[in-house]
Amino acid sequence: MNLTFNRVAGLSMKGGRRDNFFFCLLDHHKESGRWFLKSILDVKDEDEYSDGDDILNQWIDKYDLKHVIVDFPLSRPACHECNLKCPGVAKCPVGHVEKVREDITAILEIDRKMEEENPKEYERRRNFEDLTHFDRDTFSKESQDFMLSKSFKRRLKKGFVPYWNRSLDFWIWCSYHDQLLELFNTTFDSFGNTSLMMLSRFSYMKRHFPQECLFYEGHVNLILLELLKSRIILKKNILNLTDLDLGVEARLDIVKKIENKLGIFIYDNDLEIIVKNVRAFDSFLLAVCGLQKAKGQARSMPDWTLPHLTNFILPSFVSGT
Template sequence: MSKSRVSSTRHSSRESAPVTGDVIRFAGLSLGGGKADKACLAILEYYPKHHKVFLAKIFERIRTEENISADLKIHEILEQYNGMIHTLAMDTPWRVPNCMSCKLKCPGYEHCSEDHIQWMWNYVESKNQKKKPKKLFTPYTQRAVEMHLATELEEPFQLSNAMGANAAPLLARAAFILRRLNIPAIEVFPKLSVWRIGQSLHVLKSQLRSHKHAAVGEESRRGILKELGEFNVAFVYDQDRRLMIENNHAFEAFICAMTAFLEYKGQTESRPRGFPKNEDWIAFPKEKINWKF
């Protein structure tokens, strides 16, 4: 998704590096559901003068307490950085599919001439040539980007439909949080970002595919973070590294922030030719990332 301005706990005890005009900050937010206590927020700092990236803070398991919601806590944390965050990267959409907000008289998507609907028809027709029975799409739950990621990259990446049963509550929560903020935001699919970042650092594919796995996820995240450190991609304090190994939501918040940084450096993929302009896009790294900051 291209950047758009939206009108939209425990954390490390140490303080981040001093704030100066030479630092650019990126925030990564991993949401854990409407009433869950798994949300994590990572703050990444980039110092262009020294070509250094630091994981400054991780706010872990941001939860509701008595009359204070987790959503308000997230809002208050981000407000502490008012005007100092370049981009907020989230692991969930916050806008409903175009068909849900369309104001035109609806002829049904079988007869709709809107660009995104025509793109979806062209897509399914090209994929259904050898399939029986043929599979259609549902533009009130799906977006073009979810269809694109499933088949058009080096591996299939199955992203939950924006208004599907799993993603819809997260979409509503993200929209609620963003409506009170004035921060440029992008959407990130952590699984894809982990894959592209890891591939560029020569991490084993088996580790990249299992970073969320209940049994081997910790070992996978340990290996990925080890390579990030050895390639000097980002400085991470030992306590935060241990936290991200233990807590996948914290790890994915960091990955979201890293993706926002890579977008700032021009190291994320552009929309493909012919992709509908009014459709959301997801920020994800290029296959070959230039790590020379």
């Protein structure tokens, strides 16, 4: 197997300044061809002798890390980098913003024509789509495929705001909006769950990391959706993650299935840490996302999502992709 790199770490930093977070390192063993969970670091800010940020820097130096996957934006919305005299959101001339605006208009126009040309059929299909279909494949269609769900249509009508959204957001809405809503009761919003404190902290930390260390963005819920799409995990595994009684069991089941499918070796004490700590579990999934990137198994992003700036990874777990 040809790998673009053989060591990758996942770092979930969602949370407050004093929240513990975990750094999960996967290492490829060339002789056996397997990946190993080499280290999982519990970074705490409670130590009176050392700061969590300093511990993290030492850990990165120790393992000579070059590839790290994080769970927050690495690029900013278009307005933050723009020096033009602003004509307003509706007339923004920035290329990728125009592209998103035109695509939203086109999707809503097709939907409007469908309703106008045959309102009774449109209403019949609308009512059918609104019913709960327990036997329907979650991935039978992308959100942008017709018939549009009411929630996706509302999302488009709210519009795309270049001072808050990235063009990547729209691409993910079109592909995963309905699935995220169905299984996680949420949608994708680059900065919806990202605090200024966290971005400032990472900006500070990054200044102390080696210059050759590359950072990528991942998203835990999207990783879980891709695992479900490839039938590595089950829908009930995802639904049980938020259950107080079944959460630990669900995380254990997911990790064991990933371990078996991807050939990852995990020591029992590390496995216990991952399944008992949500933040450690998230960091593990981000590291797995990087593993797939190393294997060349990640979806290609359209140029208008600015992949060279976002460094966003959407892994694929389907063999041969």
